[in-house]
Amino acid sequence: MDSITQAALGATVAGAIAGRRCNAKVLLAGALLGTLPDLDVFIDYGDDISNTVKHRGFSHSILILLPFSLLVTGLFQRFKPLPDWSFSRLWLLVLLCLVTHPLLDTFTSYGTQLLWPLHGYYSLSSVFIIDPLYTLPLLIAIAIGWARKASLSRYCLIALVASSAYLSWSLIAKQIVEERAYASLKLRGFSTEKVFIAPTPFNTLLWRVVALDGEHYWEGLASVLDSHPDIEFISQSRGEWPLVTQPEQLVALRDFTGDFVRYEQLNKQLIVTDLRLGMFGNLAFKFQFGSQDDSGEWRLQVPERLPQPSIQGELKLLRDRALGDQTINASLGLCTLPCANM
Structure with missing residues (x-):
């Protein structure tokens, strides 16, 4: 999916997991984590074909993101410990912000290497790479929740349910x-x-x-x-x-x-x-x-x-x-x- 959608998804996932701890920094961190896997577009593999087929490779692999999330969480806990955040909750936030990115990409037609280095492209081909009906609930939830700060996490959760329902509809269609x-x-x-x-x-x-x-x-x-x-x-x-x-x-x-x-x-x-x-x-x-x-x-x-x-x-x-x-x-x-x- 497009970068705006992935950032919005990462932010809402982070907001939903943070609960009463949700604030602007949490949303920003979630947005950054949600777009992180797509930084592989800056890697030049030598030609346009290689750049195309190797995109959504190692950076989109659950087998890579799982240990990477542990590393990121450990670095946070070591160098910038967060009050009221247990290791397990922080790790869950980091992991889900990262993993939901390739899982959402799998719904598009491009092909995602979810199990890299094991060979295979996974694609459900049920949503276009840009779909406003999926993205808008995420953006609206962040906007409304930001206006009503006490309910920010709840609105993030509602948006995730709505966007997931839309993905389910896409498979039915x-x-x-x-x-x-x-x-x-x-x-x-x-x-x-x-x-x-x-x-x-x-x-x-x-x-x-x-x-x-x-x-x-x-x-x-x-x-x-x-x-x-x-x-x-x-x-x-x-x-x-x-x-x-x-x-x-x-x-x-x-x-x-x-x-x-x-x-x-x-x-x-x-x-x-x-x-x-x-x-x-x-x-x-x-x-x-x-x-x-x-x-x-x-x-x-x-x-x-x-x-x-x-x-x-x-x-x-x-x-x-x-x-x-x-x-x-x-x-x-x-x-x-x-x-x-x-």
Whole structure:
């Protein structure tokens, strides 16, 4: 999730645990601890692919954060002892402020290495990386609680319950869309072996469905508020890697994405795209792996991430589609049933 959300979560967790000891310093400490795992973005692993796939690695691992929380608590107790704070309560505050960060990240589509150094990316893909409906209760609780200082901890606890309920709703919404997606794909005879479902920006009503099918993949949008359960899909080409061997960065990207990648040869550029993150024609992670010389040979390079176009112009369309207006599918790059290429 974004830094503001993680800071707000850390602050409310700290406030809820502190109880009557809650004050501005506690909230600030919680906010700092809540954002600490994301400091790994300042580590340069050598290229844009490595920086992408290794983010949310060791700094997001429960196996690392657990002993780290003990170290931080011990240093506090040694050099800046806090009156009325037992070691166990202080350790619980530090631990939960740190651990709730990667646990929340796991609800997004990016992929979090919760058990690093054990290999594996964990992702529930039920909330977008920025979701105001999750963040606002946390911020409101801090603001109201600050105005009523005697009740600050209670408001933090209420906000955590509300935000956790929202995460639970996101899983329910995804399950609803998932059942519709599998039914729609099977109705058309498409493969359901590899299907990715994730919310569109800033909401949990409208969901994007991607299904891999050999050299093609199918994309569709489904809103929880749709009046018709069937999902419309458009066929897209996945392309293919033009060389016999694959560089280690490509192998890492395929592993990171679960092989949800697309290969393009565009304007003599060799581009590989993560199909999971973004929208139709506006995917967030596109990498140039090489270029083609005048003889037609591909020259590989250090992978470079390409800039992502803004989706600001599509936000109104996405809002209307989230509210169940299926007539605007074509405006978002989707075909209307029956598709000509089905």
